[in-house]
Amino acid sequence: MKTRMRFSLLAVLFALTGMTTMVQADDIGKPVTPPRYQETLYPPWSHGANNPALEKGLEFTVPEVDDLPDFHGSINDPQLVIFVGGNYYFAMAPLVHAFEAEHPRIRGRIYYETLPPGILEKQMRAGNTITVGNMTWTVAPDVYAAGLGKVKHLIESGMLLAPAVPYVTNDLTIMVPKGNPAGIRSVAxxxxxxxxxxxxxxxxxxxxSRAMSTLRKAGGPALEKTVYVSKVKSGQTVLTxxxxxxxxxxxxxxxxDAGITWKSEAIFQEQIGHPISNVDIAARNNTTAIYASAVVKNAPHPRWAKAWVEFLRSPTALKVFQRYGFKPYEGKH
Structure with a gap:
């Protein structure tokens, strides 16, 4: 009798265990929305298409993990090396392609970096050497391109050769997510x-410095301090x-929710289909930049350097720039 009761209890326990297992299996099997890795959000947004090198060997790029979106081409005996402020990185590939079409001998032999002008200057002062992650390399620039004031400053300091050659202008805008969920209407x-x-x-x-100027124009020193001091301390402003x-x-x-960028950068993001939009800044508050280039002192390839500087003012180059909202420089050269 006791034996039968023991078996009955065990049977009940096994049954309950099975039911529990079934419930758990059912819960695990319910449809859920899996986490999605949005690879297309991460640079390089060109997916390697902006690399001017002809021999690429093994192509290995993992967005957000192993990628170098602001370094283009091969450092293996380049014939033209360009250091250019990163705010028109998207225009460089078509510019290089057009330049190579005019000068076939240099095809596949151009290397360029699209970093902030101050970072490029630091690289030059560090013996043209840069380290990214675990990789270090040295490459001497032939051309430096940035804002006109910056280029003139580096000419005065002896790093670049005169003249500074201006070619296009650009204005600021407020970049926002598509749909502008925060309802941003002005710089204020x-x-x-x-x-x-x-x-x-x-x-x-x-x-x-131009963003700060725009903040002062729109709301005086108080607005500049709020955005660049108070909100930085509170974590509501992130500096890049x-x-x-x-x-x-x-x-x-x-x-x-928003950030001040160049108008051209917002136009490019919209052109490639990213969920980005922009809010115009009133002309009275906006700041216009003049872009210029110059040959680097002791450039390894002065002939090609001069050719590139001249090319940037050509109708072919200006047509490329205008795709992204740049305007030809019309001041005195």
Whole structure:
């Protein structure tokens, strides 16, 4: 009798265990929305198409993990090396392609970097050597391109050769996520409590001084202090290392509501289908930049350097720039 009762109890326990297992299996099997890795949000947004090197060997790029989106081409005996401020990185590939079409001998022999002008200057002062992650390399530039004031400064300091050659202009805008969920309407809105802002870092990004000027025009020193001091301390303003990559990325990731960038950068993001839009800045508050280039002192390839500097003012080059909202420089050269 006791034996039968013991078996009955065991049977009940096994049954209950089975039911529990079934419930758990059913719970695990319910449809859920799996986490999605949005690879297309991360640089390089060109997916390798902007690499001018002809012999690429093994292609190994993992967005957000192993990628170098602002370094283009091969450092194996290049014949033209260009250091250019990163705010028109997207225009460089078609510019290089057009230049190579005019000068077939140099095809596949161009290397260029699209970093903030201050970072490029630091690289030049460090013996033209740079380290990214675990990789270190040295490459001597032939041409340096940035804002006109920066180029003139480096000519005066002896790093570049005169003249500084201007070619296009650009204006600022407020970059926002598509749909503008925070309802940003003007520069003054960037100072509102709760509005999360991503802004260029004045330590090495030339655009920062122009963004600060725009803030002062729109709301006086108080607005500049709110955005660049008070909100930095509170965490409502994030300062970038490289705004032309980080600003759109932070906006697409939902980490920020708005940020001041160049108009051309916002136009490019919209052109490639990213969920980005922009809010115009009133002309009275906006700041216009003049872009210029110059040959680097002791450039390894002075002939090609001069050819590139001249090319940037050509109708062919200006047509490329105009795709992204740049305007030809019309001042005195």
């Amino acid at each position: 809105d960037l100072g509102k409590p709760g509005v999360r802002v991503v802004m260029p870092n004045p330590k090495w990004e030339g655009i920062a 290392h490289i705004h032309h990559r980080q600003s759109p990325l932070f906006l697409m990731q939902g980490l920020a």
